[in-house]
Amino acid sequence: MRPLLFALAFLLVAGCDTLSTTGSGGAALMSRLDGTWTRTVTMERIRPDGSVTPEGTPRVDAYEVARQVECNTTFINNAGEDDRVAVAYEPTAPRGPRDCFVITSDGTASRLIFIGEGASIVDDVVATIEEDSDSRQVWAFYAFDSATGDAIRTLWTLTR
Secondary structure, eight states: OHHHHHHHHHHHHHTOOOSOOTTTTHHHHHHHHOEEEEEEEEEEEEOTTSOEEEEEEEEEEEEEEESEEEETTEEEEOOSTTEEEEEEEOTTOTTSOOEEEEEEEOTTSSEEEEETTTTOTTOOEEEEEEEEOSSEEEEEEEEEETTTTEEEEEEEEEEO
16 A cells, blocks of 8 residues: 555655746746837737637837846836746836836746736746747636636737
8 A cells, every 4th residue: 555655655755836937948038038028918808719809908128137137116027037037117217117027937837937927926827838939928827707708818928
């Protein structure tokens, strides 16, 4: 019985995703993200029947990704090669309110994790990377609307 429990415990630990991206492409992904982008945020409602309709009005702003960014009145630094700090702001008022994020990638560099989104370290948000190039990024965030049973997909399209 003990060998079976040990084997099960090993499989559970070995099968878990990790936030460590060392050697997995996380540093390369973060390097591609460095710089200032134009970010377009759109939303879509996905109904259980598969139909998709636009939701709300698209929003355009500036999105800067770097090892260090200015967030309102202070600077925030990243912790390593596999993460970055990002800030969104209104391009016409670059010194106005600035929403800051710490971002890292999963072990396969196919998802981004926004650490502590919503001012709480336990409220991480995950985006799936749908397009990944030096000049264009598309990230998809999904949420569930419990009132209707619909999924809400938020797309961030970053271009330079």
